[in-house]
Amino acid sequence: MVTVVAAVALADCRAIARRDGLDAGWQALVTATGAGELLFGPGGHGLCPPGWQPQRGGTDSRPAGWVLGLTWLRLGVSQWLLDQARTYLAGRTSGGVPLIQQQLVQGSLAEAVTEQQGVVAVLDALESAGDELSPSLAAHLHRQITDTDRMSLRLLGAGGFLSDGPGGIAHLSELLADAHLDGVDHDDHRSG
Amino acid sequence: MTITDQDDRLRVLRERAREWAEQLRPHAFELERDPDTVYRHLDLPAVDYVGKMLIPPRMQPNPMRIGDYEYYGTTAVERVVAAEEIASGDAGMFLASPGASLSGVLVGMLGDEAQQQWYFGRVRERPTWTFFALTEPARGSDAMALSTTLRKASDGSLTLHGEKRYVGNATRAQLGTVFARTGPGPLGVVAVLVETDAPGYQAEPLDTIGLRGAQISAIRFDGVPVDPGRVLGAHLPASARGMWSALRTFNLLRPGVAAIALGIARAAIEYARSNGERGRHREELDRLGHRVHTTRQLILRAAHEVDRDPRNGYLASAAKAQAAQLAEEATLQSLRMLGPGARFEHPWLDKLARDARGVEFMEGTRNVQRLNVCHALTKGRFDDD
Structure with a gap:
């Protein structure tokens, strides 16, 4: 089993998930980390896409880079989701004006992309410096991603509540974070 | 250079500027009451550094020197590191300091050789506002x-x-x-x-x-x-030469304004940590601490981007909007943590909360920045990362 992880491959999970969606991003994460079996998080829960055949049974021993890769993956999914919202907003009108030209909508889009760029900046800086992603910072970033996804979902209207489509993918992304993170975004990080 | 604040040159500047910031605090209230106070503190290293910032190296024989490094304040990355630290001491003194500031960037961009020599010569000669x-x-x-x-x-x-x-x-x-x-x-x-x-x-x-x-x-x-x-x-x-140059000037200095907001936010969080009841509000403070960290990285990235191409001010808009919001949130939340009457019992925090309101308006409000960001988004500027 491969335990040394190429950072660039982990970062690739983002671009792949943004372009091709969650399933493709997941496959990239599994390849990048060499996770050949079903992984369980700290609470003993695990997720895998339908049809995925783990080489072995389950384990709770996460390969190196798993949480960092999962963060890149969920960021890519978040960007995919925002792209879906942009496409939807460009095609819908209200009072004859495309929704994407409404300033309130533009403000929400800007906030969402700003939050995503904050995560990009933190992860890039971590990788450039060769630093570890602490559990607390990971939890914080995942919370930021989830909050951003909720912004995108609000822009998708009731369509985002359907299981089939962006709303369902956003739900899966939340489940991934729930299963694999410690869930506490405080304790080991200080300002300054 | 890598896009992190770990770079040694910046690390040295950050550490030194943090010391300079400590020296500003004792004068902050006096400066509020009497803005002429700045004339008596021109020898403070933070004020001296700000006064030298933005003068092009070819016209600056006497830059700020720390250890083996020279600092000219001519890159946005250098400015954001210094601005965050100095503003955590007192944003008021940072902004009251002499120096080239916005108009220096404009003269550097539009001025012919004679105009630059005249302008930067004046700024270099003696403390000039x-x-x-x-x-x-x-x-x-x-x-x-x-x-x-x-x-x-x-x-x-x-x-x-x-x-x-x-x-x-x-x-x-x-x-x-x-x-x-x-x-x-x-x-x-x-x-x-x-x-x-x-x-x-x-x-x-x-x-x-x-x-x-x-x-x-x-x-x-x-x-x-x-x-x-x-x-x-x-x-x-x-x-x-017209509005185009103003927009580009704002692009170059906007990350610095974001950094001033971040410095104010950090000062509030640090104050609440040291003055609040031990152990109380720890989660809230830690979340704000993470927010400071992510905002700092976004600001640094925005600074690198405008240093690379001054037309690319959209990340700086994102960073400024986020930092201004954080400054308001962190100062108000810190006041709430300290209980009723905190505005009166903790005048330092009250000052930070008042200062935070000011950065919202510098170089464009949050709403204007968001419209910039959305414009860039629809132009595909965020498609690659």
């Missing part, structure tokens, strides 16, 4: 509505007429830059260099809630004479 006058009463910085005019008499002489508002340091400044109209439309706008001892120049400070050291002022130009040699960018095409 400068101003950047774009915003007008009731018109903000709307280029189309700009109505200050540069009139040309039949003998070719030029005079400036109109009003500007919300201009930092305009009352104490010796020189600055003014945007004025020479004709209709966005191309009919130029920037000129003005000396404040010229006849017809009148400035007075506005009474503000916070950042009082900055002496945000209103200016009247009643026929201020302008030497034709002081019109910036005469050697450039009209499209490059």
